[in-house]
Amino acid sequence: MTGLWAVAIKELRQIRRDRRTLTILVFVPTFFLFLYGYALNFDIRHVSLAVQDRDGTPESRALVADFARSAYFDVVAAPESDRQIDALVDRGTARAVLVIPVGFARTLGEGGSPAVQVLIDGDNANTATTVLGYVTALLQSASFGATGERPHAALVSVEPRVWYNPELRSTVFLVPGLIAFISMITAVISTALSIVREKERGTMEQVRMAPVSTTAFVAGKTLPYLVLSQAGALAIIAAAMVFFDLPMRGNWLALFVAITLFLIGALGTGLFISTVADTQDVAFQAAAIVALLPTLILSGFIFPLSSMPVVLQWISALVPARYFLVALRGIVLKGLGLEFLWPSLAAMGIYALAVYALSAVRLARQ
Amino acid sequence: MIGRIRTLVWKEFLELRRTPQLLRLVLVAPVLQLAMLGYAATTDVQHVPIVVVDGDRSPASRQLLETFAASPYFDVVGERMAPSAIDDDLERGRAWLAVLVPPRFGDDLARARVRGTAGPSIQVIADGTDANSSGVALSYVQGLVGQYATVVAGPAARGAPQLDGRVRVWFNPDLESRNFMVPGVLAVLLLVVTANLTSMAIVRERETGTLDQLNVTPITRSEIILGKLLPYSLVGLVDVVLVIAIAVLWFQVPLRGSVALLFLSSLVYLVCTLGLGLLVSTMSSTQQQAMMTATFFFLVPMIYLSGFIFPIENMPTVIQWVTFVIPLRYFLVIVRGIFLKGTGMAVLWPSFVALAVWGVAVVVLAVARSSKRA
Numbered sequence A: 001m002t003g004l005w006a007v008a009i010k011e012l013r014q015i016r017r018d019r020r021t022l023t024i025l026v027f028v029p030t031f032f033l034f035l036y037g038y039a040l041n042f043d044i045r046h047v048s049l050a051v052q053d054r055d056g057t058p059e060s061r062a063l064v065a066d067f068a069r070s071a072y073f074d075v076v077a078a079p080e081s082d083r084q085i086d087a088l089v090d091r092g093t094a095r096a097v098l099v100i101p102v103g104f105a106r107t108l109g110e111g112g113s114p115a116v117q118v119l120i121d122g123d124n125a126n127t128a129t130t131v132l133g134y135v136t137a138l139l140q141s142a143s144f145g146a147t148g149e150r151p152h153a154a155l156v157s158v159e160p161r162v163w164y165n166p167e168l169r170s171t172v173f174l175v176p177g178l179i180a181f182i183s184m185i186t187a188v189i190s191t192a193l194s195i196v197r198e199k200e201r202g203t204m205e206q207v208r209m210a211p212v213s214t215t216a217f218v219a220g221k222t223l224p225y226l227v228l229s230q231a232g233a234l235a236i237i238a239a240a241m242v243f244f245d246l247p248m249r250g251n252w253l254a255l256f257v258a259i260t261l262f263l264i265g266a267l268g269t270g271l272f273i274s275t276v277a278d279t280q281d282v283a284f285q286a287a288a289i290v291a292l293l294p295t296l297i298l299s300g301f302i303f304p305l306s307s308m309p310v311v312l313q314w315i316s317a318l319v320p321a322r323y324f325l326v327a328l329r330g331i332v333l334k335g336l337g338l339e340f341l342w343p344s345l346a347a348m349g350i351y352a353l354a355v356y357a358l359s360a361v362r363l364a365r366q
Numbered sequence B: 001m002i003g004r005i006r007t008l009v010w011k012e013f014l015e016l017r018r019t020p021q022l023l024r025l026v027l028v029a030p031v032l033q034l035a036m037l038g039y040a041a042t043t044d045v046q047h048v049p050i051v052v053v054d055g056d057r058s059p060a061s062r063q064l065l066e067t068f069a070a071s072p073y074f075d076v077v078g079e080r081m082a083p084s085a086i087d088d089d090l091e092r093g094r095a096w097l098a099v100l101v102p103p104r105f106g107d108d109l110a111r112a113r114v115r116g117t118a119g120p121s122i123q124v125i126a127d128g129t130d131a132n133s134s135g136v137a138l139s140y141v142q143g144l145v146g147q148y149a150t151v152v153a154g155p156a157a158r159g160a161p162q163l164d165g166r167v168r169v170w171f172n173p174d175l176e177s178r179n180f181m182v183p184g185v186l187a188v189l190l191l192v193v194t195a196n197l198t199s200m201a202i203v204r205e206r207e208t209g210t211l212d213q214l215n216v217t218p219i220t221r222s223e224i225i226l227g228k229l230l231p232y233s234l235v236g237l238v239d240v241v242l243v244i245a246i247a248v249l250w251f252q253v254p255l256r257g258s259v260a261l262l263f264l265s266s267l268v269y270l271v272c273t274l275g276l277g278l279l280v281s282t283m284s285s286t287q288q289q290a291m292m293t294a295t296f297f298f299l300v301p302m303i304y305l306s307g308f309i310f311p312i313e314n315m316p317t318v319i320q321w322v323t324f325v326i327p328l329r330y331f332l333v334i335v336r337g338i339f340l341k342g343t344g345m346a347v348l349w350p351s352f353v354a355l356a357v358w359g360v361a362v363v364v365l366a367v368a369r370s371s372k373r374a
Helices: A002-017 A019-039 A058-069 A082-090 A104-109 A125-147 A170-192 A194-201 A203-209 A214-244 A252-276 A280-297 A310-316 A320-334 A338-365 B002-018 B020-040 B059-070 B083-092 B105-115 B131-153 B177-199 B201-208 B210-216 B221-250 B259-283 B287-305 B317-325 B327-341 B345-372
Strands: A047-053 A073-077 A096-100 A115-121 A157-163 B048-054 B074-080 B097-101 B121-127 B164-170
Touching: A002 A019, A002 A214, A019 A170, A019 A214, A019 B287, A019 B317, A047 A058, A047 A082, A047 A125, A058 A073, A058 A096, A058 A104, A082 A096, A082 A115, A115 A125, A125 B131, A125 B177, A157 B131, A170 A194, A170 A214, A170 A252, A170 A280, A170 A320, A170 B131, A170 B287, A194 A203, A194 A214, A194 A252, A194 A280, A214 A252, A214 A338, A252 A280, A252 A320, A252 A338, A280 B020, A280 B177, A280 B201, A280 B287, A310 B020, A320 A338, B002 B020, B002 B221, B020 B177, B020 B221, B048 B059, B048 B083, B048 B131, B059 B074, B059 B097, B059 B105, B059 B131, B074 B083, B083 B097, B083 B121, B097 B131, B105 B131, B121 B131, B177 B201, B177 B221, B177 B259, B177 B287, B177 B327, B201 B210, B201 B221, B201 B259, B201 B287, B221 B259, B221 B345, B259 B287, B259 B327, B259 B345, B287 B317, B287 B327, B327 B345
Parallel strands: A047 A073, A047 A096, A115 B164, A157 B121, B048 B074, B048 B097
Antiparallel strands: A096 A115, B097 B121
């Protein structure tokens, strides 16, 4: 036990001497939350629209006005030729183009269904799908306005209700994801170099001669980072509640347990990398590969796991952020208790045990 | 000068060869990651797990629920007897949506059809914790129910004249998000791998003390920077070839533009990312510091603010200005343009110029920083 403290105190002293690292560990996570919490969202507004009105009648202008008036579209250009349309879309000046053909008003007057053409830039499929939905909705409502008839009564209607996040605000779902991502990166990065550095500098030999067991050494190495990362994670959550109206519907103790389990696993991941890598640059590469993109892409943070191929869903089982996100969203947004949370907490616990066991084995063998 | 740089490049290659672990990581990891993440990074919402409660149990309600089961967007994971049973499914996250058909649905529907009045409504409860996917799933529900209503109404019921919207989607007609995301993942991977590589390069020599040895030789600072930049560019180029090959051959992302232009822009991009790493390296006194600085001040902000996942046009104006200093932003415009739109220099030149200016600036800055420190 004294060995553990000795290692922890030594590590703490080393962190304290490196001011930049300390600042990064404690303050940058919260700063990130501010930046990204404000910067990121999927709510699509002000889609730039180019309009080519070949008809030029009051009816066609009324349709254009419907688009211009909606909060979703900004009319940015009135191209005169097809070539201009191509250029606008190629340059990304316009995301969508509305073309009203000659004879629009006449067909409408005869009681027909005039065709209007809509072009959508499909490069970002997510945005394009949303834009497509806006266009369809606007064309439907516009058609009733144009003919002056009452909307056709719906035979079957849908009454949607959204739980946990009734306004479907992006921040409410992005902020827990950001917390998981930032904590993971901070934790993995902070321990990734801790052992390999000692190996490179030759101080590992001294540690080996000291009366410290492998377990005490591994635990002592992570303990200071655990405390620092916990402080960082709690600061992010507090900031999210104050500035982004993140609700807290569950139990604080459950939240603390979830954070601690997740951080232990993440720190252990860094430690494990550090036992495998021979040099610090290898450790850095490995840490970035393991922590950066998988936490972003394979955790269910942004991309829904259920849409992924089955094999990848299995692989995502190895990403601890996946379980943390379920637990975090469960506690904070749904207010769930332990009877619902235990699978995620258990998975994080198993992950943590596995990485520590692996690290200890690798260290003992060396 | 050429001779000295050649010696330095040779020395770097020797060092790289002596750390086979690093070389393996730098060449194999991007390939594996792109192959995996290319599949994972999809914003398409499919196979949404739903539970259904059929309060009516009539042929009409069966037919409606079958349209859900048959749709590729939904997987019916369970049927519950009572509406109260769905709480558990949503709380555990077993289902994202619950579709509830009210009692007397079939009768109400038949009556509404005869009288031409508004019919029954079905209730849909969504888990809003993943707001983006839930929103998309809800719009699918509206679409499916609308289709069902049209089928039930039959050909006789033609409402008021409607506008016939002929929508065409350019560049990506099937709205496959993979075509958009794979070039993005490619660009981000190159940034992460190559910037990390050089961010350790100079600080490592400082830490081990070999930088002092280099300093007493007649080699100048700019030669040291160039001597680091060149060998790593070669490694980076191999990465470029590998990841582009995977995107095109494995993921079948359409490559509509010029391959030569794609490589040329990748080369300019490599100068940016490698130069960025070197700048970080000159700014740090230990490798740990270099790693923290590179990750927190450069990699993570660039990944989020470049438009890789989150559209820049949705960001607040001030943050949109910030994105102008991110080289990844320009490279994303270029790769996505070349891949999906087949655009050439005529359209892409502003991004190209921005990228080139950025690359030169960061290398010059790295040289300047390194000469201030002994």
